[in-house]
Amino acid sequence: MAAKTDFHGKWALVTGASAGIGAALARELAGRGAKLILTARRQDRLESLAAELLAQGTETRIVIADLNDPAAPQQIYDATEGAGFTVDILVNNAGLGQYGAFHQTEPEQEFSMVRVNCEAVVRLSRIYLPRMIERGRGFVLVVASTASFQPLPYLATYAATKAFDRFFALGLAAEVAQYGIKVTALCPGTTESEFFEVARASRFRTRKLQSAEEVARLAMDALARGQRTILPKPSGRFTAFLVRFLPVGLITHFVEKGARPKPEPSRD
Ligand SMILES: NC(=O)c1ccc[n+]([C@@H]2O[C@H](COP(=O)([O-])OP(=O)(O)OC[C@H]3O[C@@H](n4cnc5c(N)ncnc54)[C@H](OP(=O)(O)O)[C@@H]3O)[C@@H](O)[C@H]2O)c1
Numbered sequence: 001m002a003a004k005t006d007f008h009g010k011w012a013l014v015t016g017a018s019a020g021i022g023a024a025l026a027r028e029l030a031g032r033g034a035k036l037i038l039t040a041r042r043q044d045r046l047e048s049l050a051a052e053l054l055a056q057g058t059e060t061r062i063v064i065a066d067l068n069d070p071a072a073p074q075q076i077y078d079a080t081e082g083a084g085f086t087v088d089i090l091v092n093n094a095g096l097g098q099y100g101a102f103h104q105t106e107p108e109q110e111f112s113m114v115r116v117n118c119e120a121v122v123r124l125s126r127i128y129l130p131r132m133i134e135r136g137r138g139f140v141l142v143v144a145s146t147a148s149f150q151p152l153p154y155l156a157t158y159a160a161t162k163a164f165d166r167f168f169a170l171g172l173a174a175e176v177a178q179y180g181i182k183v184t185a186l187c188p189g190t191t192e193s194e195f196f197e198v199a200r201a202s203r204f205r206t207r208k209l210q211s212a213e214e215v216a217r218l219a220m221d222a223l224a225r226g227q228r229t230i231l232p233k234p235s236g237r238f239t240a241f242l243v244r245f246l247p248v249g250l251i252t253h254f255v256e257k258g259a260r261p262k263p264e265p266s267r268d
Contacts, residue, residue: 007029007032007033007034007089007139007220008032008033008034009033010034010089011034011085011087012034012035012037012087012089012090012091013037013039013089013091014026014029014036014038014039014091015039015091015092015093016039016094016143017049017093018038018049019045020191020192020193020212021093021143021188021215021216022040022093022094024216025091025093025216025220026038026049027049027213027216028213028216028220029089029091030053030056030058030060032220034089035059035060036053036058036059036061037060037061037063037080037085038050038060038063039062039063039065040064041065041066043062043064046064047062050062061085067094067115068116070123072120073123073127074123077128081128081131087128087131087132088137088138088139089141089223090125090128090138090140091141091143092121092124092125092140092142093141095113095143095161096109096113096199097155097195098158098200099154099158099201099203100200100261101261102157113161114157117161117164118161118165118168121142121165122168125142129172132176132179133176136180138180138181139183139223139224140172140182140184141183141219141223142169142172142185144162144165144166144186144187145187145188145189146189146233146239147162147163148163148185149187150243150251150252150255151251152255152259153255153256153259153260154260154261155201155259158199162187166185169228170185170228182223182226183228184222184223184226184229185228185230186215186219186222187229187230187231187240188232188236189232189233189239190204190209190210191209191210191212191215191233192211203262210232210233219232
């Protein structure tokens with residue numbers, strides 16, 4: 001178990017803090033004594049979480065931003081580090097998926113996955129890391145997924161963005177360790193959140209979901225001790241282990257069969 005004081009008194013920026021895992025990560029960080037900057041698009045959600053954290057004595061700020069906009073990361077930086085808040089903990093959590101046959105899904109949501117799950121993560125990390133390196137301290141959490149370990153037909157773009165996130169985090173971790181910065185790739189399995197509604201993937205909601213609170217607690221323990229990958233769900237650890245030994249083509253073949261969208265029931 002990592003020391004509770006690792007994040008104490010430090011400013012943490014959490015993207016996607018308006019729901020699910022991001023809100024849980026913010027609460028977990030607050031519980032460990034961090035000060036919080038919450039960002040997402042839904043102002044009412046952020047205000048209500050900020051009020052909750054403030055009532056518990058946590059200094060909290062909110063920044064409304066849409067990470068589809070390539071200018072948003074710089075705007076977030078200007079409103080935080082640029083306004084005198086030293087961000088020592090960057091949590092790249094915001095993300096979305098979309099389930100369905102790629103040629104039939106909503107194209108904008110496919111493109112949004114690339115922008116929010118990948119481009120914004122690179123932009124935010126590129127903007128905040130130089131100051132962390134100057135200070136010789138910092139933490140970066142990148143929320144990937146168990147979907148990063150194999151291709152997922154019918155969630156093809158999503159799995160590819162999460163493979164990107166995991167590899168990005170692992171590469172970065174090795175690069176910046178020499179400057180005293182810890183980077184962790186968080187790879188949750190199916191977790192209680194709004195993800196399934198946004199992704200139109202409610203059929204996967206039936207599987208046993210892990211609580212976002214448990215994911216957040218395990219993630220922060222891992223980040224504090226500098227663990228580079230954390231798989232909070234036991235079934236996810238098993239899958240990640242298994243895919244090392246099975247041919248990727250074989251796994252993808254079986255996933256395609258299991259995940260194929262069911263035909264709409266006839267209305268006759
Ligand atoms: N739930 C799971 O089973 C699961 C499993 C593995 C990995 N993950 C990953 O966990 C992360 C968090 O997802 P979640 O499960 O907590 O889903 P969620 O409940 O839907 O939360 C997603 C968060 O991302 C934010 N977001 C989405 N698009 C955004 C945009 N364009 N600009 C700014 N913020 C945006 C949302 O805020 P607004 O809508 O207010 O902007 C929300 O706060 C994601 O990276 C996801 O890929 C989830």
